Every structure is written in structure tokens, then in C-alpha cells.
Amino acid sequence: MTPFTDLRRLSLNQATTQRWSLREAVEGCARAGIPAISIWRDKAAELGLPASARLVRDAGLSVSSVCRGGWFGATTEAERLARLDDNRRALDEAAALGTDTLVVVCGPAPNRDLDGARAWVEEALARLLPDAEAAGVRLAVEPLHPMFTADRSVIVSLGQANDLVERLASPWVGVTVDAYHVWWDPRVYHEIERAAGRILGFHVSDWLVPTPDILLGRGMMGDGVIELRRLRVAVDAIGYDGFIEVEIFNQALWDTPGDEALALMARRYLEHV
Amino acid sequence: MTPFTDLRRLSLNQATTQRWSLREAVEGCARAGIPAISIWRDKAAELGLPASARLVRDAGLSVSSVCRGGWFGATTEAERLARLDDNRRALDEAAALGTDTLVVVCGPAPNRDLDGARAWVEEALARLLPDAEAAGVRLAVEPLHPMFTADRSVIVSLGQANDLVERLASPWVGVTVDAYHVWWDPRVYHEIERAAGRILGFHVSDWLVPTPDILLGRGMMGDGVIELRRLRVAVDAIGYDGFIEVEIFNQALWDTPGDEALALMARRYLEHV
Structure with a gap:
């Protein structure tokens, strides 16, 4: 399993540097030699969409994805339709920011009816496909x-x-594989093979033992137990050659100066991904 | 989906009343009209095995299971063999306590090699089958x-x-279905059907939102989002007619007086399971 020797496929997901504005993140990537960024909508909104797009373009950064669409579940029809509209805005924002990939986190069920919530997610995605095509942005x-x-x-x-x-059978919808979310699955390598041709993103971080927090307990690559390189090699083997985003929700990392976090992240990426 | 109208299938898993000794738990079950108990090995060890067995038998309680065997993974061959021996002791203890079911929690990998750990679990279980048969106790x-x-x-x-x-294909190994551990799975109802004839136990609790703690954050039935009755009906539908254990690791519940906890548990069992 060949390690990387350069940072060409590395992307900073802004969730990793929660305290940085988009401007700080873009400048930090430039200093660290990181060629791509995944932009969160709230961070782009702070600066405004046109200024955000210009900032990233002028810095010569690629935008690996925008986070995030989804969150479809709601108790009323009006609210469900409002969620769809928000996803349409997210698709347009992604296009404006210069990426063809919108990460979609599908959201929880609004009640105990998991089957119903899952059926609605599928219907919502189906309804968004024409909008995705119109925007030239894929739902990941x-x-x-x-x-x-x-x-x-x-x-x-x-x-x-x-x-x-x-089932959706469209080039405008695919999957994001995040090592943290899938590593436990006895079928993960089988499912990575099945996902050939529709992997739109690959995210890395690590699973710490013990896990300090359900939401903010992700670790830096190498600090946990995930077979990261094996997963990366599996994703590459079925033809994925896009960016690899580092997305780490971790309070201690957020409390670290951003430049230090990026330097560590680049080093660990070369060592462990 | 028909609710229960009595407590005939209810069992107290001792993990729910962590502060109670076995004697206190047995007396508490008798007061609450709960006909069965799942005994933890450390609790039986406090009192001694013969006295524990006599206590439960004299109270007329059924023993739905003993917790627990498993924990197979280790870095050295000597330690792996020691773990097998411990499981043999657990089988004998289960038999002595008057149950034919040992709950098996298989343990983590001792390193990053998940595939290797999973293969060893399978081998360990295969090696224990003759011991299970000799003890007359099934590995759940x-x-x-x-x-x-x-x-x-x-x-x-x-x-x-x-x-x-x-793959193990033996009457001496089956599965325990714990609602808390499986409710999220889109395939759970399919897999419950597949498990027909080999479900050796059914455990209930609830998933709280938000979850207060990874280990000690389980909820009382009805306080969370799990479709408990649907799961119970599915398990019954494929022929499971054994005890239903309430197993709740929750600090707040542990801090509640045991009789109150049991009364609440019995009420919620009738309402939600």
C-alpha cells in the first residue's frame, strides 16, 4: 500500500478549523501548501457568497465540496418543502463557490418512524435531481x-x-465515504467496491479510544484505530482520484492555533492516509 | 401489535440495578412481581456461586441468562487461551446458576486489525462449542x-x-437481540427473520436524544426513540417466546432507589414493549 509523497489530493474541510473564518482558512491553506478546501455554508455566508467565491479563486484553491445539504426530515409538509428549497439554495451556492459536489447529510427522523423518514429522504433526493443537474452540482x-x-x-x-x-440511478447523486462513519462495518470493503463510479468524496479522521465525545470526539489521523490507508487504497482501487478531505470535529483541535493544526494534519496525512 | 398485560416474560438484567447486590436484586424482583433475572458474574461471585444459586432457586426466580462471556481478543496466544478458559468457567457458572444461556460480548480488537479480530472470535466460539454442549449452556x-x-x-x-x-452451525450458539444495539439498522427486521430459531435472548432499553453518555446513556423504555414494540413483535413473530430482559446502563437510574426503578421498569414494559 503506497503512501502519498505530496499533498496534491489533500483538502481542508472547514469543520477542522472551526474558529477560522473562510478568509483565515484560505490563507492558512496557502501557507501550508494545501491545494483544496471544503467550504461550509455558514462560513461563506459570513463573508458573502461573491466575495467568498472570489477569495478562493484568487488564492488558486480548489473547492472539493460544499457542506452541506440534506436535513430533510420534518413533521409538516410545509417544513419539508422549505427543506427542499434550502437544498436548492445549497446547490446554487456550491456552483457559485466553484465546486460540483454538495455533501448531503440526510438528517434524523422527526419522530420514531425510521422507515417513513428513510422513504422521505429518497423522495427528497429524487425531487432535487433536476435542480442538481441545472446547477451542475452532484448530491454526495x-x-x-x-x-x-x-x-x-x-x-x-x-x-x-x-x-x-x-435506485435513484442518476449521475447527479453519489456517495461520500467518510472513514470515521464507515470503518466499523464488516461489509465496508465490499460496499466500497459496489460504490465504484459514484464515490464523490472521501473524508478522513480517526476513532479515538476512548471516544471523548459523541459529536466532538474525532481524532487526528494516526491517533486512533481506523485502518485509514487500507480504506484509502480501497477507494483509490475502484477509481476514485478526487480530493481527500480531513474533517475533524474535535474541541482540543479547535483550540489549537490553526497553522499548527494544518501542519499536523499534512504530516499525518502523509504518514497514515 | 398487542401489548402485554402481565409481567410473565419480564426479566431484570442486573446491569439495570448496578448498586444492588444479587440478594437485593432477588428480593426486589420478588417484591415487584418480576419472575426472572439475568445474573452478572461479578455479582454472583460476591456471594459465592452455591449461595447465589440457592438464593435464586429458593426465591422461585428463573434465570434468563448469565452475563457474560466473550472478550476474546488479546495480543498473545497465552492470553487468548486464558480468555477461552475464562469462557469455560462462565459456562459452568451459568449452568450452576440454573440457566442455559450465556450472553457473549465478543470484545474489541487488540490492535487495528479488525478482520483478524473477527476471525479469532469465530475460531474462539468454535473451540467453545464442545464446552457449551458439556455444560448444557448456549452461547448467545x-x-x-x-x-x-x-x-x-x-x-x-x-x-x-x-x-x-x-457458519458455526451448532445448536449451542445463537444470538442475543438487544434493541439498543440494533434499532438503527435498515436491515434489522430482515435479520430478525433470518435469526428465526436461534434467538436466545431479547433485551430492551431506549435510545435517548441527546445521548448523555456513550456507555451510561441508555434510557428507560418510552423515554427515547426506539420502536420497541415493533421490534418485540418481530422477535415474537419468528417464534421467540423467552424472557425479555431490561438492561439499562444509566447513572441516573442507578442513583434511583431500586424498588422505584423496578416499578417504573415494569410499568414501562407494559406500556412500550
């Missing part, structure tokens, strides 16, 4: 770890995401 | 929630447990 469905089923995503395994995307 | 493999992959169990879904048990 990210299955989350099952521990987020109740509050973040009813899509909880790569197999489930593959089934969903197969 | 309990898949844990994937959030415990790194520190408690490399067996993380009912599908994986079914695959494992199918």
Missing part, C-alpha cells in the same frame, strides 16, 4: 455512523447509501 | 452497537452475528 450522500441515527442521519451505512443511489 | 452472541467496535465488540450488527452463527 454521506452515510453517518449509526450513533447519529437519532439526531443527524437516518442513512447510516455505505450499503444503505449504495442501495439508495442505485 | 450479542452484537453491540457499532459505536462500541473499538472497545467492546467487533461483532456490530445482527447480520454479522447471523452470518457467524450460520
Whole structure:
């Protein structure tokens, strides 16, 4: 399994540097030699969309994705339609920011009816496909770890995401593979093979033992137990050659000066991804 | 989906009343009209095995299971063999306590090699089958929630447990279905059907939103989002008619007086299971 020797495929997901504005993140990437960034909508909104787009373009950074669409579940029809509209705005924002990939976190069920919530996610994605095509932006469905089923995503395994995307049968929808969310799955390598041709993103971080926090407990690559290189090699083997985003929700890392965090992240990426 | 109208199938898993000794738990069950108990080995050891067995028998309580065997992974061959020996002792203890079911939590990988750890679990179970038969006690493999992959169990879904048990092909190994560990799985109802004839236990609690703690954050039935009755009806529909254990690791519940906890548990069982 060949390690990388350069940072050409590395992307900073802004969730890793929560305290930085988009401007600080863009300048930090430039200083660290990181060629790409995944932009969060709230960070772009702070600066305004046109200024954000110009900032990233002028810095020569690629935009690996925009985070995030999804969050489809709601108790009323009006609210469900409002969620769809928000996703349409997210598609347009992604296009404006210069990426063809919108990460989609599908959201929780608004009640105990998991089946119903999952059916609505599929319908919502189907309804958004024409908008995705119009914007030239693909919906990258990210299955989350099952521990987020109740509050973040009813899509909880790569197999489930593959089934969903197969049924939708469109070039405008695919999957995001995040090592943190899928590493536990005995079927993950099988499902990565099945996802050939529709992997739209690959995210890395690590699973710490013990996990300090459900949401903010992700680790830097190498500090945990995930077989990161094996997963990366599997994703590459079926033809994925896009950016690899480092997305780490971790309070201690957020409290570290951004330049230090980026230097560590680049080093660990070369060592462990 | 018909609710229960009596407590005939209810069992107190001792993990729910962590502060109670076995004697206190047995007396508490008698006061609350709960006909069965799942005994933890450390609790039986406090009192001694013969006295524990006599206590439960004299109270007329059924023993739905003993917790627990498993924890197979280790870095050295000597330690792996020691773990097998411990499981043999657990089988004998279960028999002495008057149950034919040993709950098995398979343990984490001792390193990053998940595949290797999973292969060893299968081999370990195969090696224990003659001992299980000799003791007259079945190994009830309990898949844990994937959030415990790194520190408690490399067996993380009912599908994986079914695959494992199918390959072992013995009446001395089956599965424990714990609602808390499997509710998130889009395939859970399919896998419950597949488990027909080899479900050796059914555990209930609830998934709280937000989850207060990874290990000690389970909720009382009805306080969370799990479709408990639907799961119970599915398990019954394929022929399971054994005890239903309430197993709740929750600090707040542990801090509640035991009789109150049991009264609440019995009421919620009738309402939600």
C-alpha cells in the first residue's frame, strides 16, 4: 500500500478549523501548501457568497465540496418543502463557490418512524435531481455512523447509501465515504467496491479510544484505530482520484492555533492516509 | 401489535440495578412481581456461586441468562487461551446458576486489525462449542452497537452475528437481540427473520436524544426513540417466546432507589414493549 509523497489530493474541510473564518482558512491553506478546501455554508455566508467565491479563486484553491445539504426530515409538509428549497439554495451556492459536489447529510427522523423518514429522504433526493443537474452540482450522500441515527442521519451505512443511489440511478447523486462513519462495518470493503463510479468524496479522521465525545470526539489521523490507508487504497482501487478531505470535529483541535493544526494534519496525512 | 398485560416474560438484567447486590436484586424482583433475572458474574461471585444459586432457586426466580462471556481478543496466544478458559468457567457458572444461556460480548480488537479480530472470535466460539454442549449452556452472541467496535465488540450488527452463527452451525450458539444495539439498522427486521430459531435472548432499553453518555446513556423504555414494540413483535413473530430482559446502563437510574426503578421498569414494559 503506497503512501502519498505530496499533498496534491489533500483538502481542508472547514469543520477542522472551526474558529477560522473562510478568509483565515484560505490563507492558512496557502501557507501550508494545501491545494483544496471544503467550504461550509455558514462560513461563506459570513463573508458573502461573491466575495467568498472570489477569495478562493484568487488564492488558486480548489473547492472539493460544499457542506452541506440534506436535513430533510420534518413533521409538516410545509417544513419539508422549505427543506427542499434550502437544498436548492445549497446547490446554487456550491456552483457559485466553484465546486460540483454538495455533501448531503440526510438528517434524523422527526419522530420514531425510521422507515417513513428513510422513504422521505429518497423522495427528497429524487425531487432535487433536476435542480442538481441545472446547477451542475452532484448530491454526495454521506452515510453517518449509526450513533447519529437519532439526531443527524437516518442513512447510516455505505450499503444503505449504495442501495439508495442505485435506485435513484442518476449521475447527479453519489456517495461520500467518510472513514470515521464507515470503518466499523464488516461489509465496508465490499460496499466500497459496489460504490465504484459514484464515490464523490472521501473524508478522513480517526476513532479515538476512548471516544471523548459523541459529536466532538474525532481524532487526528494516526491517533486512533481506523485502518485509514487500507480504506484509502480501497477507494483509490475502484477509481476514485478526487480530493481527500480531513474533517475533524474535535474541541482540543479547535483550540489549537490553526497553522499548527494544518501542519499536523499534512504530516499525518502523509504518514497514515 | 398487542401489548402485554402481565409481567410473565419480564426479566431484570442486573446491569439495570448496578448498586444492588444479587440478594437485593432477588428480593426486589420478588417484591415487584418480576419472575426472572439475568445474573452478572461479578455479582454472583460476591456471594459465592452455591449461595447465589440457592438464593435464586429458593426465591422461585428463573434465570434468563448469565452475563457474560466473550472478550476474546488479546495480543498473545497465552492470553487468548486464558480468555477461552475464562469462557469455560462462565459456562459452568451459568449452568450452576440454573440457566442455559450465556450472553457473549465478543470484545474489541487488540490492535487495528479488525478482520483478524473477527476471525479469532469465530475460531474462539468454535473451540467453545464442545464446552457449551458439556455444560448444557448456549452461547448467545450479542452484537453491540457499532459505536462500541473499538472497545467492546467487533461483532456490530445482527447480520454479522447471523452470518457467524450460520457458519458455526451448532445448536449451542445463537444470538442475543438487544434493541439498543440494533434499532438503527435498515436491515434489522430482515435479520430478525433470518435469526428465526436461534434467538436466545431479547433485551430492551431506549435510545435517548441527546445521548448523555456513550456507555451510561441508555434510557428507560418510552423515554427515547426506539420502536420497541415493533421490534418485540418481530422477535415474537419468528417464534421467540423467552424472557425479555431490561438492561439499562444509566447513572441516573442507578442513583434511583431500586424498588422505584423496578416499578417504573415494569410499568414501562407494559406500556412500550
